Amino acid sequence: MSVQSEVGQIDLIAEPSVGDFIQLMKPRVMTLVILTALAAMLAAPGALNPVIGTIAIISIAIGAGASGALNMWYDADIDARMARTAARPLPRGKVTPEEALSFGAVLSVGSVVTLGVLVNWVAGALLALTIAFYLFVYTMWLKRRTPHNIVIGGAAGAFPPMIGWAVVTGNVSFDSVLLFLIIFMWTPPHFWALALYRCRDYERVGVPMLPVVAGLRETRRQILIYSVLLAPLAVVPYFVGLGGVVYLACSVVLGLIFLGLAVRVYVTTEGREADTAARQLFWFSILYLYTLFAVLLVEATVNRILT
Amino acid sequence: MDGGKIQQLGPAAERARRRRSLAIALTLGFMVIAFYVATFVRFGDVITNSVH
Numbered sequence: 022m023s024v025q026s027e028v029g030q031i032d033l034i035a036e037p038s039v040g041d042f043i044q045l046m047k048p049r050v051m052t053l054v055i056l057t058a059l060a061a062m063l064a065a066p067g068a069l070n071p072v073i074g075t076i077a078i079i080s081i082a083i084g085a086g087a088s089g090a091l092n093m094w095y096d097a098d099i100d101a102r103m104a105r106t107a108a109r110p111l112p113r114g115k116v117t118p119e120e121a122l123s124f125g126a127v128l129s130v131g132s133v134v135t136l137g138v139l140v141n142w143v144a145g146a147l148l149a150l151t152i153a154f155y156l157f158v159y160t161m162w163l164k165r166r167t168p169h170n171i172v173i174g175g176a177a178g179a180f181p182p183m184i185g186w187a188v189v190t191g192n193v194s195f196d197s198v199l200l201f202l203i204i205f206m207w208t209p210p211h212f213w214a215l216a217l218y219r220c221r222d223y224e225r226v227g228v229p230m231l232p233v234v235a236g237l238r239e240t241r242r243q244i245l246i247y248s249v250l251l252a253p254l255a256v257v258p259y260f261v262g263l264g265g266v267v268y269l270a271c272s273v274v275l276g277l278i279f280l281g282l283a284v285r286v287y288v289t290t291e292g293r294e295a296d297t298a299a300r301q302l303f304w305f306s307i308l309y310l311y312t313l314f315a316v317l318l319v320e321a322t323v324n325r326i327l328t
Numbered sequence: 329m330d331g332g333k334i335q336q337l338g339p340a341a342e343r344a345r346r347r348r349s350l351a352i353a354l355t356l357g358f359m360v361i362a363f364y365v366a367t368f369v370r371f372g373d374v375i376t377n378s379v380h
Contacts (some may be wrong), residue, residue: 036341039351072369076362135359139366 025181041110045093045121046086053311054085054181061185061200063321064150064263069189074235076190076242077140081181084132084148088155088177090125094118105219115327118294123222144187152178165227170235174202175208182314191309196263203258204310206251210244211306217241217286217299237295241287244302252276255313265320268313275309 058081062074093100093111101112110116116124130150159174179201186197216223216230217240223230232240232315255276259269282302289298337345 036337036344037348038344039347042351070369072365076366079362131359135363139363139370159380 037110037116041088041115042124045090045112045116045124046083047093048086050178051082051085051090054178055082056311056318057184057200057204057314058181058188060084060321061182061197063187063325065186065189065197071304074188075223077136077144077185080132080136081138081148081184081188082130084136084152085181086130087125087132089240090121090128090158091152091156093211094121094125095156096164096282097121099165099228102226103219103222105222116319119284127158136184140188141191142272143193144184145189147180147184147193150183152176154180166229168231170229171212171231172209175205175212178208179204196258196261199261199263203251203255203313206247206254207306207310210247210251210279211310213240213244213247213305214286214306215300217244218223218296218303238290241290245287246279247285252280258317263285264317265324268316268320271316272310275312279309 025189031086033241056079059078062069064076089221090169093109096106097109097111097118100106100109111121126318129149133145133149133152144305155174155177159170159177182200182204183197186200187193213231216238219231220232220237224233229315231243235243249287255278256269257270258264259272264272279302282298282305286298286302289295
């Protein structure tokens, strides 16, 4: 993108940098995608060639980044009006919508084809489904229409472990669906905790997040319900042999803390304390998911080394 | 173009463009190597058996 100045030079500030394109890929989301997919890959039964494994992880990460870029392309109008997203490359005018769209489209096709050709087409198809689900179902269809946007759309973020599992086994199994379900159940309390203290932002841009449509009280109740379902569900991998003793201990302890914070969000309804409770749950939910999958990853790696 | 004026990028814009080009070149180079190596890893046996 370029803006011409009076002296005939092209404006220096408006030229997009490599960093702007990296930011389009939502790198923080990518790290979680990499972690969850890698944990599932290593936990899955079967041999895994390191070269193929590396290419698979890069493809999955780029596919996730591509869907992030396409999401930013479509949501540029509301991103510009929300404090949390106003500094993204599109609202700042660093990247044009056309650049974001073509960047996302090329990476989407490239990552799916690479995964399909070099790894297997079950994994490739799941990656394509993830990108399509995130763009068409969540971003274009649900996000601006229903307070269930996060519940259904959360499936997109839950697919990476299934893709990782399919990389090794070439299929979808109960175990991979279990990992999918953990992230699926984690997503609503995570995003609704954020929406609780960013409620006005969402209201201003007309995104029907649950607090905007159903009120803060109902959102707190829903957060608690999902947390009650999530905490025991996250322990199940131990009982199906996916996680070991360390995983069991972490999932129980962290699950109890998660529940405690969700209860605190439920009962603290007034003033600054209510915002603080929601913020704590939001940040802890990130730590919670990262830790569970990191432990799965370490245990699976140790198992592979020992066997 | 704007009325035949000479347009030129400033140093920062030049640098950003050069870095982008370098990043694209490195990415493409990596992809070529990755596909080359992965093809051998994935299909090496098939290729060897079909030759002999």
